[in-house]
Amino acid sequence: EVQLVESGGGLVQPGESLRLSCAASGFMFSNYWMDWVRQAPGKGLEWVANINEDGSQKYYVDSVKGRFTISRDNARSSLYLQMNSLRADDTAVYYCSGRLDYWGQGVLVTVSS
Amino acid sequence: DIQMTQSPSSLSASVGDRVTITCRASQNIRNDVGWGQQKPGKAPKRLIYGASSLLSGVPSRFTGSGYGTEFTLTISSLQPEDFATYFCLQYNSYPRTFGQGTRVEIK
Numbered sequence: 001e002v003q004l005v006e007s008g009g010g011l012v013q014p015g016e017s018l019r020l021s022c023a024a025s026g027f028m029f030s031n032y033w034m035d036w037v038r039q040a041p042g043k044g045l046e047w048v049a050n051i052n053e054d055g056s057q058k059y060y061v062d063s064v065k066g067r068f069t070i071s072r073d074n075a076r077s078s079l080y081l082q083m084n085s086l087r088a089d090d091t092a093v094y095y096c097s098g099r100l101d102y103w104g105q106g107v108l109v110t111v112s113s
Numbered sequence: 114d115i116q117m118t119q120s121p122s123s124l125s126a127s128v129g130d131r132v133t134i135t136c137r138a139s140q141n142i143r144n145d146v147g148w149g150q151q152k153p154g155k156a157p158k159r160l161i162y163g164a165s166s167l168l169s170g171v172p173s174r175f176t177g178s179g180y181g182t183e184f185t186l187t188i189s190s191l192q193p194e195d196f197a198t199y200f201c202l203q204y205n206s207y208p209r210t211f212g213q214g215t216r217v218e219i220k
Contacts, residue, residue: 037157100159
């Protein structure tokens, strides 16, 4: 059974940092592009970033470029999202996804003073 | 960025009804479109990729069609478990973009 389990969310103040993790199991993680997608409260889905199988290619939505960094550890079947300089409009549930086919349950990030 | 304009934003239907949802892309994206379903408080679930291919385990009452800029998701006979929000997404270019979602409610 495919499982994607996110962790690392929480409440932070504007300007602070947070690192999200996603533990994958049940599929060949190292063969998949992986994505982060977020959903602000009451809003639709917004793609954030993705990374190719070996980590050599990374893409980001403009609003997070220079602030967020996606990475992966294939030996640990894990995906990460380092989020710096967080802003109030980064408040959302963040989903880890395998090729946008498989999805985790999401983790809430709240940025507020 | 490619805009995905989804319609309607919501609809009311009865069990057994045929439901059609449309997504229009702001430029030609071939068949690089997927459809998904999300229930309140739950993770999204992908239903269709490549505009018309069902993911494994997805009931055959879901069908997708289209190419270029116009895409549709059809549920041939709505079941109680199908009441949810449906979204389209394009993966033709970056950034990936989603439609605004269609909420399917019980009439």
